[in-house]
Amino acid sequence: MEKIIGWVKKNKLEVILLTAIILIAAFLRLYKIADYMTYLGDEGRDAIVVRRLLVYFDPILIGPGTSIGNMYLGPLYYYLIAPSLWLAGFSPVGPSAFIALIGVLAVFLVWKIGKECFGGIAGLTAASLYAVSPTVIIFSRSSWNPNVMPFFALLSIYSIWRVWKHKEFKWLVVLGIS
Numbered sequence: 001m002e003k004i005i006g007w008v009k010k011n012k013l014e015v016i017l018l019t020a021i022i023l024i025a026a027f028l029r030l031y032k033i034a035d036y037m038t039y040l041g042d043e044g045r046d047a048i049v050v051r052r053l054l055v056y057f058d059p060i061l062i063g064p065g066t067s068i069g070n071m072y073l074g075p076l077y078y079y080l081i082a083p084s085l086w087l088a089g090f091s092p093v094g095p096s097a098f099i100a101l102i103g104v105l106a107v108f109l110v111w112k113i114g115k116e117c118f119g120g121i122a123g124l125t126a127a128s129l130y131a132v133s134p135t136v137i138i139f140s141r142s143s144w145n146p147n148v149m150p151f152f153a154l155l156s157i158y159s160i161w162r163v164w165k166h167k168e169f170k171w172l173v174v175l176g177i178s
Helices: 002-010 012-030 041-056 076-087 093-118 120-132 134-140 145-166 171-177
Strands: none
Touching: 012 093, 012 120, 012 134, 041 076, 041 093, 076 093, 076 145, 093 120, 093 134, 093 145, 120 134, 134 145, 145 171
């Protein structure tokens, strides 16, 4: 903890800029999310499946089908959005807000990876561009299962980086989950 406090004191401007970027990203993703989120068949199917889990304790063993045919994703996405659907009273806005928060965390990871690989200015520039990207904002507002991919892809990249560069093998657990 002392290490973090020391870094914050040393890099006040970077902390202020990063905080501003993250607040802007959160605002752009969460402002009037109920009015701007996408809610189509896939989102409805996911809400019904997760509702069955929460109300009837019906375990989910297989994820959503793909457009290819008889190929299915894993059920992890359903378990990931279950708490937010429950907290929102089974409103589809809950999972959409959760996906938006995952998108805000992705902005932070863009900064972290950019800073460690290319320096502080590059990290802040990349994070600010990612924070205001219209396409990313639109996709961060709906609870469709591919929309968590940027966060988990960045987390995988960062985990591989920590294992390869710093020999921190505990990051293999994070890599396996992501």
